[in-house]
């Protein structure tokens with residue numbers, strides 16, 4: 001076994017699907033293990049390494065912030081936080097100008113569920129089959145996968161799952177249970193479940209149904225937001241703006257931070273003390289968040305994500321034509337999925353041997369969430385390696 005991969009196990013239990021590699025250094029789209037071996041990182045820390053590992057702007061911001069002030073509760077004011085909020089408001093959807101700070105994705109969803117309930121006075125939420133929103137009790141209640149839910153029942157009441165495709169079902173459910181349903185929560189593109197794209201008019205129709213029935217539309221852009229899909233927000237691909245948007249993952253260049261962003265009237269209906277978080281809006285995360293937004297804007301990362309994503313996807317589609325074990329290629333920008341006809345475990349392990357880190361979705365989907373700073377030569381190198389892995393897998397299966 002590789003040095004360092006055996007030691008953690010005795011302390012952390014068995015909660016994560018883990019791979020035998022001990023990463024000690026990262027820069028841009030590359031990471032290095034404890035032995036100095038280099039890997040192209042298409043796993044990207046599940047999307048957290050959005051603006052690249054150790055992004056120069058982020059490193060500089062947190063280094064200097066660490067010398068000034070690391071913690072500062074929301075009960076007092078802070079200039080670094082205010083700077084971040086001003087910067088963020090410029091990239092936020094135009095009607096979503098109020099923000100609650102959190103520290104993770106699931107907390108951003110919890111806040112969205114609480115705030116929409118307070119605002120509508122209704123406890124019910126519609127969520128989508130296949131949706132993933134986190135694993136604390138509230139967010140788990142709107143997460144679809146039985147595997148995550150079954151040991152923790154009962155979850156929140158009045159949650160209902162609907163198919164990703166039929167918006168008439170939604171109308172029906174809303175009209176028959178209108179008393180209870182206050183919000184709809186949607187990932188514009190489903191990440192965890194395998195890069196599942198919505199049918200073309202789906203998000204628009206959901207928006208209309210929410211308007212007609214006074215429902216709060218929550219977009220979980222924790223994975224798809226901030227340029228990941230080649231636009232700042234995935235909702236823009238369908239020209240749909242939610243009432244609440246949840247963010248986390250890459251928002252602070254790898255430092256834990258989340259945001260729940262919403263229309264003013266939603267946050268304004270909450271009173272002092274009705275929600276809070278001790279770490280919320282801490283200056284270290286806010287400095288990193290400002291640097292991340294600067295990097296997105298000044299390093300043209302959103303358009304890079306679009307261009308590189310296009311090249312990456314067309315390369316994957318070419319690979320699909322050559323190998324029968326590839327079933328489908330999906331996604332937008334640098335949020336891509338390759339559905340295989342078989343289990344992808346061996347491909348992932350082979351990837352580690354060959355110097356590329358990949359992510360999976362379920363049993364048989366390769367998910368690619370590389371840093372959106374990726375350059376064309378790194379896209380090509382990734383494609384070359386992925387093709388090699390798929391070639392090896394096809395040979396293992398069919399000789």
Ligand SMILES: *Cc1c(COP(=O)(O)O)cnc(C)c1O
Nearest residue numbers: 104105106132133134220222223
């Ligand atoms: C990762 C993710 C979450 C959960 O975020 P955590 O920080 O792991 O709690 C929620 N929703 C989506 C869409 C995600 O991709």
